[in-house]
Amino acid sequence: MTTNFLPLASRVQKVAPSLTLAIEARAKQMREQGANVISFSAGEPDFDTPEFIKEKAIESLRKGFTKYTPASGILELRKAISEKLARENSLQYAPEDIVVSCGAKHAIYNVLQVLLEEGDEAVFSSPYWLSYPEMVTLASAKSVIVPTTLESGYRMTPEALEKAITNRTKLLILNSPANPTGAVYSKEELIQFAEICKKKSVFILSDEIYEHLIYDNLKHYSIGALAPGVKDLTITVNGASKSYAMTGWRLGFAACPKPIAKAIGSLQSHSTSNPTSFAQVGFLEAIKNGAPEVKKMRDAFEKRRNFMVELISKIKKIKCFKAQGAFYLFCDISDLKTPSLQFSDRLLDEAKVAVVPGVVFGDDHAIRLSFATSEKNIEEGIHRISDFINRL
Ligand SMILES: Cc1ncc(COP(=O)(O)O)c(C=O)c1O
Numbered sequence: 408m409t410t411n412f413l414p415l416a417s418r419v420q421k422v423a424p425s426l427t428l429a430i431e432a433r434a435k436q437m438r439e440q441g442a443n444v445i446s447f448s449a450g451e452p453d454f455d456t457p458e459f460i461k462e463k464a465i466e467s468l469r470k471g472f473t474k475y476t477p478a479s480g481i482l483e484l485r486k487a488i489s490e491k492l493a494r495e496n497s498l499q500y501a502p503e504d505i506v507v508s509c510g511a512k513h514a515i516y517n518v519l520q521v522l523l524e525e526g527d528e529a530v531f532s533s534p535y536w537l538s539y540p541e542m543v544t545l546a547s548a549k550s551v552i553v554p555t556t557l558e559s560g561y562r563m564t565p566e567a568l569e570k571a572i573t574n575r576t577k578l579l580i581l582n583s584p585a586n587p588t589g590a591v592y593s594k595e596e597l598i599q600f601a602e603i604c605k606k607k608s609v610f611i612l613s614d615e616i617y618e619h620l621i622y623d624n625l626k627h628y629s630i631g632a633l634a635p636g637v638k639d640l641t642i643t644v645n646g647a648s649k650s651y652a653m654t655g656w657r658l659g660f661a662a663c664p665k666p667i668a669k670a671i672g673s674l675q676s677h678s679t680s681n682p683t684s685f686a687q688v689g690f691l692e693a694i695k696n697g698a699p700e701v702k703k704m705r706d707a708f709e710k711r712r713n714f715m716v717e718l719i720s721k722i723k724k725i726k727c728f729k730a731q732g733a734f735y736l737f738c739d740i741s742d743l744k745t746p747s748l749q750f751s752d753r754l755l756d757e758a759k760v761a762v763v764p765g766v767v768f769g770d771d772h773a774i775r776l777s778f779a780t781s782e783k784n785i786e787e788g789i790h791r792i793s794d795f796i797n798r799l
Contacts, residue, residue, distance in 0.1 A: 434761035445788035447776035464689035478676035480507025511646035511659030523548035533769035561588035565599035589730020
């Protein structure tokens with residue numbers, strides 16, 4: 408029996424499905440039908456999880472570590488995260504102020520659910536990671552978007568931030584290094600953001616998921632550590648996915664002021680409960696012993712970035728921002744006078760190259776290319792893009 412009556416909650420009706428996943432699915436379908444598709448659309452490292460991390464998780468599974476754990480994650484992992492934050496980020500968090508969740512995405516979702524409500528505003532810059540606006544909507548709040556440009560290095564200025572803050576602003580979402588642009592904020596810029604947020608009593612969600620993938624000898628700074636008192640307003644989010652090539656394991660965390668950690672713990676205990684027990688053991692191993700592997704992958708990404716930038720710079724009609732972090736190049740296609748979705752669709756159909764249209768990140772004059780793929784693919788894919796553009 409079919410029915411036209413579909414009683415979906417208005418909450419989910421306001422949320423757009425993920426276009427990036429749709430593009431990947433179409434590229435996959437074309438490949439299955441025999442097409443030689445090159446994909447620059449992936450949002451994950453192409454490397455496999457390092458073997459020793461897998462081994463630890465398998466060992467724990469064999470030993471029967473297969474039951475519920477504390478909802479906020481095992482204590483050993485929260486202790487290791489607390490030590491990592493002190494060592495690498497100059498942030499002092501007690502293990503009970505850290506909640507381990509099913510990916511940084513889940514950690515961010517939790518933070519927004521416990522902090523935002525109807526009438527609240529969350530500020531972030533565009534181009535943005537596509538889940539921020541949808542998650543703000545799911546928390547019944549409003550996104551206030553500060554546009555940035557390639558010319559300004561896709562970085563928001565402190566003045567623009569201050570202008571965007573109203574008496575309804577509850578939260579600033581920062582993402583450095585950023586997806587989709589690869590922009591990285593300097594220590595000085597972050598200090599200015601911190602001072603503004605302190606002055607205006609605005610919380611800061613610092614999404615540091617690409618922390619370790621940073622190039623040109625730049626240094627990553629955690630905003631929570633940069634000015635006295637700002638840690639009390641800051642939630643630092645990070646995870647296993649990008650640094651350790653562990654996207655499928657689904658592990659992330661939020662380090663928070665105490666009442667926020669408590670609220671997230673409670674929310675999580677009634678929603679997902681703990682992240683997968685033996686996956687937590689893998690993350691623990693990654694945090695303790697993963698640094699040399701992270702360095703190897705980072706070095707490979709930097710080499711590929713340089714290669715991709717060099718090839719793209721030869722294509723006259725597109726301009727790309729030289730990413731300082733993450734593994735994406737964000738390229739301006741305004742000169743082609745074609746909306747980004749239409750361009751990406753044609754590029755996939757006619758040149759068999761998958762890219763993500765900038766419109767999903769709030770910029771319809773750009774495309775995102777991931778360099779988390781082999782140099783061979785980069786060479787062939789950029790060659791195809793160049794030919795395609797010459798034919799337009
Ligand atoms: C900016 C940003 N934040 C958070 C995430 C979520 O990462 P995960 O949930 O895999 O830890 C992603 C993944 O693409 C991202 O690009």
